[in-house]
Amino acid sequence: EAQVTQNPRYLITVTGKKLTVTCSQNMNHEYMSWYRQDPGLGLRQIYYSMNVEVTDKGDVPEGYKVSRKEKRNFPLILESPSPNQTSLYFCASSFGQGRVAFFGQGTRLTVV
């Protein structure tokens, strides 16, 4: 089944403790993105990747890192999480412009 898989689905952590949210897609898509969804602000892009080893900042990249060492994986790294990073995070992948973007199930992160 074609899908984008995120892990974990739920995570509660403390301020400053490094964490990684994994994202994997099995559709051989070139493009992958991370979004965060917050009430009243909608979905905003954090980082995106055009292909292996090619990444760039989205609209709200501060406090996040990403890597794309393999085509199928695009992990989101929070080196020192803060409470303002409490949010619902989505990974998405697509073949690019004009093609449908498929989204993962989301990761609900709470930073206390």
Next chain:
Amino acid sequence: SQELEQSPQSLIVQEGKNLTINCTSSKTLYGLYWYKQKYGEGLIFLMMLQKGGEEKSHEKITAKLDEKKQQSSLHITASQPSHAGIYLCGADYAGGTSYGKLTFGQGTILTVHP
């Protein structure tokens, strides 16, 4: 102000009623995507529109993109409780350089009472 505005922000209807959700862009769209989201869950792709005047339907849901490619509407006929959720429109603006990025509206929360 938002680049992409959705209206209404929330909608409560009785089962069987028709409804329309609008998505208005401040600039010309390259493409417009409609997604549905159950609260706290992932986004399910509904439809993609790219050509001015284009209209697509799936089951009881119809989406249209206006001729100027700045406004889209999503229409549900004879709504059912299974239609309840958050409807999101996503815009592809860049015309060749978007790298798959979508700019989203704030969403419309739809409640359907049996």
